Amino acid sequence: MEKSKISRRIAPWIVLIVIILLWQWICTAFHVSEHLIPKPTAIAAALHDKFALSIWPDALVSIRVMLIGYVIAVPIGFVIAAIASQFKFIVRMVLPILILLMVTPMATLVPEFKLFLGVDPSLKIIIVILQVAPVVAVNTLTGFTYVPQKKLDVMRGFGCGRWETFFRVTVPNAMPQIFTGLKLGSILCTIAAMSADLSVGQGGLGYRISNSAAVSATDTAFAAIVVAAIIGVLFYSLIAIIEKKVSVWN
Amino acid sequence: MAYISLEHVNKKFVTRRSTIYALKDINMHFNKGEFVSIVGPSGCGKSTIIRLIDDIIKPSSGTITVDGFTYNNTRPITKDQIRKMGFIFQVPNLYPWLTIRENLELPLKIYHEDIEKNTPHIEFLLDYVGLKEYADSYPSEISGGMSQRIGVIRGMVHNPDVFMMDEPFGALDEDTRETLNIELLKIWKDTGMTIIFITHNVEEAVLLSQRVYIMSSHPGQVKTEMNIDFGGRERTLDLITEPDFQQYCTDIENLIGNISLSEIK
Amino acid sequence: MTKSKNKVVSAINLMYPPVILIVLLLVVWQTVCTANAISVWMLAKPTDIFTAFAANTKELLPDIWITYSNELIGYVLAIVVGLALAILLCAFPLVGAALNPFIIVVCCIPMISLVPTLMLVLGLGRSVKIITIVVQSFPIICMNASTGITNVDPTRLELMQSLKATKAEQFRYCILKDALPDIFTGLKLGAVMSMIGGVTAEMTGGNSGLGSRINYYIGFSKSSEALSCVIYIILLGAILYAVVSAIGAHLMKHH
Numbered sequence: 001m002e003k004s005k006i007s008r009r010i011a012p013w014i015v016l017i018v019i020i021l022l023w024q025w026i027c028t029a030f031h032v033s034e035h036l037i038p039k040p041t042a043i044a045a046a047l048h049d050k051f052a053l054s055i056w057p058d059a060l061v062s063i064r065v066m067l068i069g070y071v072i073a074v075p076i077g078f079v080i081a082a083i084a085s086q087f088k089f090i091v092r093m094v095l096p097i098l099i100l101l102m103v104t105p106m107a108t109l110v111p112e113f114k115l116f117l118g119v120d121p122s123l124k125i126i127i128v129i130l131q132v133a134p135v136v137a138v139n140t141l142t143g144f145t146y147v148p149q150k151k152l153d154v155m156r157g158f159g160c161g162r163w164e165t166f167f168r169v170t171v172p173n174a175m176p177q178i179f180t181g182l183k184l185g186s187i188l189c190t191i192a193a194m195s196a197d198l199s200v201g202q203g204g205l206g207y208r209i210s211n212s213a214a215v216s217a218t219d220t221a222f223a224a225i226v227v228a229a230i231i232g233v234l235f236y237s238l239i240a241i242i243e244k245k246v247s248v249w250n
Numbered sequence: 251m252a253y254i255s256l257e258h259v260n261k262k263f264v265t266r267r268s269t270i271y272a273l274k275d276i277n278m279h280f281n282k283g284e285f286v287s288i289v290g291p292s293g294c295g296k297s298t299i300i301r302l303i304d305d306i307i308k309p310s311s312g313t314i315t316v317d318g319f320t321y322n323n324t325r326p327i328t329k330d331q332i333r334k335m336g337f338i339f340q341v342p343n344l345y346p347w348l349t350i351r352e353n354l355e356l357p358l359k360i361y362h363e364d365i366e367k368n369t370p371h372i373e374f375l376l377d378y379v380g381l382k383e384y385a386d387s388y389p390s391e392i393s394g395g396m397s398q399r400i401g402v403i404r405g406m407v408h409n410p411d412v413f414m415m416d417e418p419f420g421a422l423d424e425d426t427r428e429t430l431n432i433e434l435l436k437i438w439k440d441t442g443m444t445i446i447f448i449t450h451n452v453e454e455a456v457l458l459s460q461r462v463y464i465m466s467s468h469p470g471q472v473k474t475e476m477n478i479d480f481g482g483r484e485r486t487l488d489l490i491t492e493p494d495f496q497q498y499c500t501d502i503e504n505l506i507g508n509i510s511l512s513e514i515k
Numbered sequence: 516m517t518k519s520k521n522k523v524v525s526a527i528n529l530m531y532p533p534v535i536l537i538v539l540l541l542v543v544w545q546t547v548c549t550a551n552a553i554s555v556w557m558l559a560k561p562t563d564i565f566t567a568f569a570a571n572t573k574e575l576l577p578d579i580w581i582t583y584s585n586e587l588i589g590y591v592l593a594i595v596v597g598l599a600l601a602i603l604l605c606a607f608p609l610v611g612a613a614l615n616p617f618i619i620v621v622c623c624i625p626m627i628s629l630v631p632t633l634m635l636v637l638g639l640g641r642s643v644k645i646i647t648i649v650v651q652s653f654p655i656i657c658m659n660a661s662t663g664i665t666n667v668d669p670t671r672l673e674l675m676q677s678l679k680a681t682k683a684e685q686f687r688y689c690i691l692k693d694a695l696p697d698i699f700t701g702l703k704l705g706a707v708m709s710m711i712g713g714v715t716a717e718m719t720g721g722n723s724g725l726g727s728r729i730n731y732y733i734g735f736s737k738s739s740e741a742l743s744c745v746i747y748i749i750l751l752g753a754i755l756y757a758v759v760s761a762i763g764a765h766l767m768k769h770h
Contacts, residue, residue, distance in 0.1 A: 007609070007612075008609070008612035011609060011612045011613035012612070012613055012614070012615075012616040012617060014613070015613045015614065015617070016617075035635070036635055036636050037632075037636065089532060092529075092532040092533070093532035093533055093535065093536045094533075094536070095533075096529075096530075096532075096533040097533050097536060097537065099756060100749060100752070100753055102707055103706060103707050103710050103749075103752030103753060103755065103756045104710070104745075104748065104749045104752055105710045105711040105713075105714040105715065105748065105752075107711070107714060107715050107718060108714055108718070108726065108729055108744070108745045108748050109745065110718070111729050111730055111732075111733035111741060112729075112733065112738065112741060112742065112745070114733065115733065115736065115738060131711075135707070184704065186623070187622060187623055187655075188707075188711075190623065190624075190625045191625040191626075191627060191651070191708070191711055192711070193625070194625035194627055194628045194715075195625075195627055195711060195715040195718075198627065198628075198630065198631070198715055198718070198719045199715070199718045199719065205628065206625075206627075206628055209628050209631050209632070210630075210631040210719065212631075213631035213632050213634070213635055214631070216635070218632055218635065221631060221632050222632065224628070225628050225629060225632070228624070228625055228628045229620070229623075229624040229625075229628075232623040232624045232625055233620050233623045233624065235623070236619075236622075236623040237623075304677050305679070306673060306676045306677055327679070329679055332677075332678070332679045335677075337674075337677040339670060339673070339674065341670060343670050343671060343673075343674050345671065345688075345689070345692065346769050346770055347692045347695075347767070347769050347770060356678075356688060357678050359688070360675075360678045360679075360680045360684055360688070361678070388769045389769075390769060
């Protein structure tokens with residue numbers, strides 16, 4: 001029993017090490033051009049050398065965009081869901097449009113916004129908000145609409161009003177879906193920030209990646225990709241940890 | 251010789267801190283055509299026993315014999331043996347994505363039997379429980395009592411010799427439960443099957459069975475067994491008011507009750 | 516006859532509320548624009564967009580074809596890869612233990628950040644775009660499917676075990692059906708991810724597809740032409756999502 005548990009713990013790390021070793025070996029053995037695919041050691045070196053100089057400042061730009069965007073998008077999504085959920089007709093009206101917004105890659109609007117705002121730094125934040133808010137709203141709204149009628153009736157029986165019922169029954173009941181929305185939001189937030197970087201430029205990790213790739217500094221590009229990956233994972237984990245803390249009573 | 255027997259069967263769960271015996275030294279036997287109930291407090295492992303017989307889970311030690319074939323934690327049961335048994339769950343456990351008919355055909359598919367050849371049998375069973383017109387409905391379209399009737403006849407489509415029932419009517423309301431109990435007695439009489447019936451409802455056990463195993467918990471052990479005999483009287487709901495029926499119930503309740511009292515001490 | 520009629524009625528019932536809202540929004544938009552609050556080259560009027568939309572369709576056809584076909588190929592490949600991987604992970608517990616953490620990690624990684632480096636290796640052709648779509652969308656498809664497969668209802672599985680069904684039979688008759696809701700959640704999210712992946716790749720490099728067309732039109736400040744490209748992209752996303760939802764609804768009619 002214990003043994004298999006340990007092997008389960010170790011297995012992913014072994015796979016990771018094997019992948020890195022294999023990567024290194026293939027690059028060396030087949031003389032892959034460093035400008036196309038750098039060796040893991042070269043990426044590590046670039047990460048070390050360029051971190052303070054360019055990667056970290058760019059990472060900070062991305063993190064700022066992501067956090068501000070997320071913090072604005074979540075309440076927007078939540079409020080849309082909360083208001084819409086109160087009226088069945090509005091749910092039917094709004095949900096399809098939210099889904100439509102969800103499947104729209106908001107980066108397509110970047111050039112359009114550029115006409116409006118020029119190269120305003122808030123442009124990327126707007127893209128993040130537009131990409132994150134719908135997915136938060138869709139999941140939250142789904143949670144809000146599937147509350148067992150019995151539970152609602154109990155509250156009505158106590159003479160509770162619409163909004164008291166909402167906060168005491170509907171919201172706690174929808175917690176799993178709310179967090180699904182928040183977690184998907186965090187994933188889309190990272191992706192939207194990167195795609196905004198790629199199409200807007202103006203700093204950020206995505207910009208660092210495309211800029212480095214353009215001058216064939218592939219090792220730096222990959223180092224930036226590694227940092228982007230770590231940011232994405234940490235962001236998601238953060239929300240997942242909050243979910244665990246919050247849903248203890250659920 | 252008994253049709254089914256369990257000898258020195260243990261089921262233990264090893265955790266980091268200790269070893270917990272879900273079942274300790276279980277010896278039981280079931281004769282062919284017998285209707286036997288197993289009663290006991292919750293957590294006494296009564297459901298585990300039929301899962302061991304049905305080879306859903308393996309015993310930690312001890313042997314189980316069904317119709318002369320012995321199996322244990324190293325020697326698995328064969329497909330021929332498993333076909334002699336039908337398992338009825340606490341919930342109907344019908345697959346919602348299949349129609350009633352498809353649900354009934356599922357065991358046959360897994361036993362690689364000719365569905366068409368068995369269609370008359372399925373029709374007969376549906377008719378037997380009075381649900382012929384629902385054959386092509388989906389489980390969500392019928393009531394809980396109907397669903398459990400289908401759950402019961404699904405255990406019969408492959409003509410098993412043994413029925414193992416895990417509190418089959420526990421989730422139903424009192425009236426439906428009584429009706430289904432009477433229907434089950436009819437099935438038992440008509441088919442001559444061996445039935446092992448798990449329940450925590452003592453009245454149900456006394457009404458249905460010829461013999462009752464009474465179990466205690468922590469660890470799950472057989473406390474005693476009791477024969478139920480009403481002479482030549484037919485087993486109907488009228489029996490419930492008879493003094494000897496009441497006596498059986500009180501005796502069993504006391505046996506179960508005593509166990510919990512001694513536990514407190 | 517009546518059945519198909521009912522379908523039409525329920526489709527109309529489903530469609531008319533959002534359509535009302537869209538029309539309302541367009542009317543507001545049009546009014547704001549004609550009231551000269553915003554100059555034309557900044558935000559196009561809906562009427563202009565529709566005129567451009569109608570006029571440009573012929574010119575855009577090759578790009579529409581490229582974007583749509585790339586997206587479709589990429590999405591289908593992502594589904595195949597994602598589902599196959601999920602089955603593999605669940606069939607072999609040790610492989611699952613070794614790879615499952617990676618799937619979650621890969622889900623959170625913005626795979627589109629690979630686009631510039633991928634383009635160095637593969638050029639600017641359609642393969643880059645298809646690969647981007649696949650790598651961006653297969654992980655979430657895989658993650659949701661394996662959630663569904665591992666969280667199969669234990670009672671339903673017990674029936675299979677009581678019948679001594681083989682692993683393959685258990686999967687076919689019980690696990691797959693039970694996991695369908697999660698699988699389709701994954702497919703829908705995969706559609707979202709694949710749209711972002713494909714369009715971002717097109718906007719980042721190359722000169723084919725609707726994404727690069729948007730860049731091109733904006734270069735000439737042709738706002739309504741660019742927006743008609745956006746409409747075609749939204750349409751593609753809507754079609755993907757609707758088709759997947761419809762297939763899901765059909766398969767899970769009785770779940």
